[in-house]
Amino acid sequence: MPVTPPVTPEEVLARLRREPDVEAPDLVAVDATDRLLLDTAEDLAARRVAVVDDAYGALTLGAVAAGARDVRVHQDLLVGERALAANAARTGLTGTYRSLPLDGDLLDGATLVLAKAPKGLDALRELTELAAAAAAPDVVVLVGGRVKHMTLGMNDVLRAGFTDVAATLARQKSRLLVARGPRPGIQSSFPRCRHDDALDLDVCAHGAAFAGTRVDDGTRLLLRALDGAAPDARTAVDLGCGTGVLAAVLSRPRPDLTVTATDQSAAAVASARATLARAGLDRVRVTRDDAAADLPDASVDLVVCNPPFHLGAAVVTGAADRLFAAAARVLRPGGELWAVWNNRLPHKAALRRLVGPTRVAASDRRFTVSVSTRR
Structure with a gap:
């Protein structure tokens, strides 16, 4: 039987699962950082959205449910790609996004970037360089993570590619960095x-x-x-x-x-x-x-x-x-x-x-x- 798509982003998030990754009562498919990123993003229906390292699809499918129509996503881990595909099928949202490599095509013309903060600064540096080089001049980059994992070095990395970098207030032990104003002449230095x-x-x-x-x-x-x-x-x-x-x-x-x-x-x-x-x-x-x-x-x-x-x-x-x-x-x-x-x-x-x-x-x-x- 065909799946009836949920009506609201919250209904989408409620249906998400971690599979094929490990499922357990204390492990979640949607965390506080996902919710903070989605709640902070404005005018999703009018945005060209690029999502980076969406663990199980909360950011991608949440953005689609909020009205975004041009959603591209890159997930480093294959288990994340498979979980997103399973969750898209579960919520009736298969075919509403495109999975792409982490390159210029992913960020090309993007006006909103939603990203989970990576473990290392070099991963953030690669994303920063690509976004500054390929995204739209009015792009807003939101990078979210647990407060205990966010460092001042992340601000410095983002400032190398953007003129305006600020931090939001913490909510449920999560925080966002917000970057605007891509600097001219930035090119990717990776690999x-x-x-x-x-x-x-x-x-x-x-x-x-x-x-x-x-x-x-x-x-x-x-x-x-x-x-x-x-x-x-x-x-x-x-x-x-x-x-x-x-x-x-x-x-x-x-x-x-x-x-x-x-x-x-x-x-x-x-x-x-x-x-x-x-x-x-x-x-x-x-x-x-x-x-x-x-x-x-x-x-x-x-x-x-x-x-x-x-x-x-x-x-x-x-x-x-x-x-x-x-x-x-x-x-x-x-x-x-x-x-x-x-x-x-x-x-x-x-x-x-x-x-x-x-x-x-x-x-x-x-x-x-x-x-x-x-x-």
Whole structure:
């Protein structure tokens, strides 16, 4: 049966769910920052709206329900795109928005930008540069977040692209930064690339990519141990590839190894493609995928992985366990998962349970590199 669209934005917000992301009583699909952004936005029906990092669709579908007719959205995480699509279907609003990459087309002629504050300043800097360069001269940029996560550095980043930047009063522990007046002559400086002398590799990164152009210590430890990884492997996957450093260093000395780099972050995928192109490694396939869902079962000889171990400020295991389970699914019997993880986390037991026999290949005071063989 066709879905009857809700009448008001509040009715839309009431129907939203997090799925396919984790659902739990204490996890919400619409938060106080979403509501503050929508309540502060004026004349939505007359605006060309660009939405950035809408977690589950509240900003996009709320704007549509308020009358906006030209709504474009970019979500870095694939799970967010899928949640938005599911919520649009649930509310009868499928086809009312366009999903686009984070580029000039997303911001072209926009008169209103609604954005959730990113975790890092470089992600905000990339958005600022794109908006200043491509949006309409009368654009209003609203960047919202929890008060405890908003910093004065965010004001400085926005001022580099806009002449007028102000903060709203807090409401329910959320606050907005409001930017107007794009400065002339601003151009995007992303992706940014930096040569890593130790790896002899140009590392390229878009603003939201983990670690930026820096190679984190865990990745370096894993790279030092990878020389002997599955020497007979014909196929390999860099699972959660980030900027593509593992895929590049793994592929470079092994031209007969077919390597796929995959990540659910759009910024990571774009960064990895840039890193691999600079290295002349176009033979590495880079895909945007959630936990290797598009790869066939038992199709890979080697998986390398530096999984996330933070969710916000909390140290967690769930995201890594999900990647370990994905590695177990795509590995052939006898295939190997080479992973690096923080010593504080109980990953060795999970690796044995999810993948198979596990040994330590390297360690230091902070990180462990493990090798798990698929049963």
